Amino acid sequence: MTTAHAEYSLARFPEDPRDTLRAWDASDEYLLRQLDGTAALDGTTAPPVELSGTVVVLGDRWGALSTAVAASPAPHTTVQITDSYLTQQATLANLERNGLAADAVTLLSSQDAPPVRVDVLLVRVPKSLALLEDQLLRLAPAVHEGTVVIGTGMVTEIHTSTLKLFERILGPTRTSLAVKKARLILCTPDPALSPPPSAWPVGYTLPAEDATLGAAAGLTVTNHAGIFSAERLDIGTRFLLQHLPTRQGPEQVVDLGSGNGIVGTAAARGNPEAEVVFVDESHQALASSRATFQAAGLPNKARFLLGDGLTDLPPGSVDLVLNNPPFHSHQATTDAAARRMFADSRTALRPGGQLWVVGNRHLNYHVTLRRLFGNCVTIGSSPKFVVLRATKR
Numbered sequence: 001m002t003t004a005h006a007e008y009s010l011a012r013f014p015e016d017p018r019d020t021l022r023a024w025d026a027s028d029e030y031l032l033r034q035l036d037g038t039a040a041l042d043g044t045t046a047p048p049v050e051l052s053g054t055v056v057v058l059g060d061r062w063g064a065l066s067t068a069v070a071a072s073p074a075p076h077t078t079v080q081i082t083d084s085y086l087t088q089q090a091t092l093a094n095l096e097r098n099g100l101a102a103d104a105v106t107l108l109s110s111q112d113a114p115p116v117r118v119d120v121l122l123v124r125v126p127k128s129l130a131l132l133e134d135q136l137l138r139l140a141p142a143v144h145e146g147t148v149v150i151g152t153g154m155v156t157e158i159h160t161s162t163l164k165l166f167e168r169i170l171g172p173t174r175t176s177l178a179v180k181k182a183r184l185i186l187c188t189p190d191p192a193l194s195p196p197p198s199a200w201p202v203g204y205t206l207p208a209e210d211a212t213l214g215a216a217a218g219l220t221v222t223n224h225a226g227i228f229s230a231e232r233l234d235i236g237t238r239f240l241l242q243h244l245p246t247r248q249g250p251e252q253v254v255d256l257g258s259g260n261g262i263v264g265t266a267a268a269r270g271n272p273e274a275e276v277v278f279v280d281e282s283h284q285a286l287a288s289s290r291a292t293f294q295a296a297g298l299p300n301k302a303r304f305l306l307g308d309g310l311t312d313l314p315p316g317s318v319d320l321v322l323n324n325p326p327f328h329s330h331q332a333t334t335d336a337a338a339r340r341m342f343a344d345s346r347t348a349l350r351p352g353g354q355l356w357v358v359g360n361r362h363l364n365y366h367v368t369l370r371r372l373f374g375n376c377v378t379i380g381s382s383p384k385f386v387v388l389r390a391t392k393r
């Protein structure tokens with residue numbers, strides 16, 4: 001990525017030599033040109049933005065913005081706030097790739113307390129409006145009259161509702177011209193605004209009398225902002241819950257990509273001797289899983305692992321993996337993430353251990369599972385979904 005003052009070598013995480021996707025886009029470049037004073041806004045160029053005090057980068061995808069901001073010689077502190085473990089790992093790798101120290105950026109998650117004062121707020125608009133709202137509300141008390149607030153995103157990602165959020169939470173907001181299908185959001189903080197605290201997390205209780213929910217019936221689910229299907233139970237998840245295996249005895253169960261944790265919590269409820277490991281790359285998801293499990297008041301042992309798939313679990317240590325794979329991995333729409341989760345599961349399972357997957361019928365997961373495991377059984381099937389089981393031989 002080339003800016004007015006420097007060139008950066010950047011990669012996504014995990015790095016995959018077959019992956020030709022860049023680790024930055026036109027919206028990152030546009031924002032950096034605005035900071036450098038070389039962006040043409042409405043036909044004129046704005047003066048460079050002075051980086052000083054605490055500069056917060058919210059929603060950076062692969063660390064491109066954080067790396068470039070940290071590399072700026074102006075005396076300032078760079079703080080990144082993200083929901084994603086993959087973003088944090090990409091940022092650390094990109095800092096190193098560009099000769100910067102790991103502590104050149106303070107890495108905070110969307111669950112951490114934000115800095116008490118923010119002097120420059122740079123926002124790469126996230127896919128989830130709920131996450132943006134939650135994070136802006138959390139940051140609002142730290143924003144002051146002099147805070148420079150600039151958002152950026154591709155035109156397809158910036159909607160009237162996005163601008164209204166900035167307007168309602170921080171102050172008057174306008175957008176720039178679109179350049180290479182990217183747009184800037186320029187916001188002037190209004191200290192007179194006093195937005196309410198964030199309404200997230202939100203919860204709902206699954207009906208106790210709904211026998212099709214199996215062990216999940218009556219459980220209360222907690223959802224932090226931005227997680228998968230935060231407002232209601234996903235229909236694919238519901239289909240998996242209907243078909244969960246009923247097993248007894250001590251065993252290691254993994255809820256892989258646990259989201260709000262309902263699948264792992266139902267598995268724990270079905271087998272009080274199971275130890276359940278909830279794994280997700282999203283801080284918001286893992287906090288939700290923890291809250292859902294704790295609210296159930298079950299006797300099971302549980303662990304909550306922030307990470308990329310199952311790479312942190314010892315090979316051959318797991319009896320059962322339950323998985324509703326992501327169909328948009330992080331930022332890219334691809335089934336590569338699902339394939340990686342299946343391969344990870346095969347490694348983590350002991351011989352005889354099983355992977356149970358729910359997926360949209362048209363995704364043809366059975367082909368991938370059969371290739372990886374040499375077997376795949378259909379446990380349940382509806383016009384839309386299938387639940388598949390693959391056994392490690």
Ligand SMILES: C[S@@+](CC[C@H](N)C(=O)[O-])C[C@H]1O[C@@H](n2cnc3c(N)ncnc32)[C@H](O)[C@@H]1O
Nearest residue numbers: 228237257258259280281282308309324325326
């Ligand atoms: C389709 S959602 C399923 C969530 C939950 N199990 C449910 O059924 O409601 C997929 C989950 O996988 C997580 N995820 C995506 N990529 C991941 C990765 N590389 N490692 C771990 N979790 C990941 C997402 O954050 C998301 O919570």
